[in-house]
Amino acid sequence: MTKDIEQRLKNKNINPTAMRLLVLDFLMQQNTAISLNDLEKGMGPSDRITLYRTLKTFEEKGLVHHIDGGTGTTKYALCLEECDSDHHHDLHVHFYCNNCKETFCLPNTKNPEITLPKKFRSEEMNLVIKGVCDLCNPD
Amino acid sequence: MTKDIEQRLKNKNINPTAMRLLVLDFLMQQNTAISLNDLEKGMGPSDRITLYRTLKTFEEKGLVHHIDGGTGTTKYALCLEECDSDHHHDLHVHFYCNNCKETFCLPNTKNPEITLPKKFRSEEMNLVIKGVCDLCNPD
DNA sequence: ATAATGATGCAATGCTATTGCAATGTTCAT
DNA sequence: ATGAACATTGCAATAGCATTGCATCATTAT
Numbered sequence: 327m328t329k330d331i332e333q334r335l336k337n338k339n340i341n342p343t344a345m346r347l348l349v350l351d352f353l354m355q356q357n358t359a360i361s362l363n364d365l366e367k368g369m370g371p372s373d374r375i376t377l378y379r380t381l382k383t384f385e386e387k388g389l390v391h392h393i394d395g396g397t398g399t400t401k402y403a404l405c406l407e408e409c410d411s412d413h414h415h416d417l418h419v420h421f422y423c424n425n426c427k428e429t430f431c432l433p434n435t436k437n438p439e440i441t442l443p444k445k446f447r448s449e450e451m452n453l454v455i456k457g458v459c460d461l462c463n464p465d
Numbered sequence: 466m467t468k469d470i471e472q473r474l475k476n477k478n479i480n481p482t483a484m485r486l487l488v489l490d491f492l493m494q495q496n497t498a499i500s501l502n503d504l505e506k507g508m509g510p511s512d513r514i515t516l517y518r519t520l521k522t523f524e525e526k527g528l529v530h531h532i533d534g535g536t537g538t539t540k541y542a543l544c545l546e547e548c549d550s551d552h553h554h555d556l557h558v559h560f561y562c563n564n565c566k567e568t569f570c571l572p573n574t575k576n577p578e579i580t581l582p583k584k585f586r587s588e589e590m591n592l593v594i595k596g597v598c599d600l601c602n603p604d
Numbered sequence: 605a606t607a608a609t610g611a612t613g614c615a616a617t618g619c620t621a622t623t624g625c626a627a628t629g630t631t632c633a634t
Numbered sequence: 635a636t637g638a639a640c641a642t643t644g645c646a647a648t649a650g651c652a653t654t655g656c657a658t659c660a661t662t663a664t
Contacts, residue, residue, distance in 0.1 A: 343629095343642065362620080373644050378621075380642095394535030396591050398652085399620070419579055424588060432585075438577035440558055440592075445599035446571075449563060452535050453579075453592045460584035482611065482660090501651080512613050517652080519611095537621085538651070 338387040345372070349380045350389070359393055359403035359420070359429040393420045393429055395454025401429045423459035430459060477526040484511070488519050489528070498532050498542035498559070498568040532559045532568055534593025540568045562598035569598060 331350050335342040352368055353360075362381065366374050381402050384390040393401045406418070419435040422428075437451045470489050474481040491507055492499075501520065505513050520541050523529040532540045545557070558574040561567075576590045 341630095341641070345643075375622085375645080376643055394533065396533030421581070421585060432582065434582065435579055438579065440574055440577065440594060442560070442594070442596075443571065443573065443599065445602045445604065446560060447597045447602055448594050449596040451592070451594050453590070455579060455581070455587050455590050457581075457588040458586045460582065463584045463586055465584065480610075480661095484612075514614080514653085515612055522611095 338389045340383060340387050345376060346380055353404050359401035359431060361399045361401050393454065394452055395420055395422055397422055403431050406433045420454045421459065422454055422456045423462055424456055425458050425462035428459065477528045479522060479526050484515060485519055492543050498540035498570060500538045500540050533591060534559055534561055536561055542570050545572045559593045560598065561593055561595045562601055563595055564597050564601035567598065
């Protein structure tokens with residue numbers, strides 16, 4: 327098992343240290359995007375800054391991506407698509423539940439095509455939809 | 466002139482104080498969304514917190530909207546559509562220029578329709594495209 | 605005139621993100 | 635094995651934005 331996780335790090339050219347294995351393992355258990363705080367609470371006692379840098383390293387190497395979408399705090403989630411250091415394929419839409427405050431990746435959605443005004447060139451796109459998620463929806 | 470601005474405040478049920486007239490006047494001169502810092506620098510000497518609360522009041526009353534889009538700082542711009550206290554018509558897309566760091570409203574764009582997974586209900590949408598704006602584009 | 609309400613200004617705080625630096629661990633050539 | 639070079643970690647500290655509490659001043663209604 328640990329081998330899998332280790333290999334996943336190596337595939338991305340990330341040195342598989344103990345801390346990183348733990349963080350990746352934790353991330354793989356999540357089904358929502360998590361904040362640095364969530365990570366800190368979820369893991370055993372560990373240094374916040376180290377976790378911060380671990381996430382940053384993961385992101386640089388294309389293992390996780392972060393979502394900003396106006397919740398005040400940055401959230402992180404494992405990349406589902408094949409990303410690499412150069413190109414983050416921010417292809418999917420994110421969803422923030424106003425009720426449970428969770429942020430979800432919606433891997434089955436695609437970022438839409440937007441026609442920009444003349445001479446505007448698009449490089450990336452951040453689309454966050456806010457509303458009520460399936461678990462919080464009474465219907 | 467001042468009459469116009471004053472009326473615009475009254476239309477939104479905002480008490481037209483001197484400070485508010487100044488802030489609205491300043492906002493009307495902008496063609497990009499501005500941060501609290503921009504506002505503070507752009508206006509004469511005035512209290513940062515008062516400006517903060519002025520923007521907040523404006524937003525509550527549907528006169529301005531804010532954009533979050535992952536630039537770290539919140540930016541504000543006048544509402545172009547008809548918004549009211551209850552419903553902010555966040556209908557248009559925003560654009561952040563990686564070069565000049567300005568945030569633009571793109572009033573001629575519409576937020577796209579996204580098909581959400583079952584039982585997800587959308588309430589609002591925040592779409593920020595990052596890239597290079599017309600003025601920074603060499604072509 | 606006075607009470608009540610709203611607006612402003614100052615002080616202070618909380619929180620997230622971020623950097624500097626020292627200590628520790630790891631790798632590799634000799 | 636030894637030491638140099640480098641990567642990782644942990645602690646301390648800082649920066650910056652957002653936000654609240656409270657006192658003061660202005661405005662309005664009675």
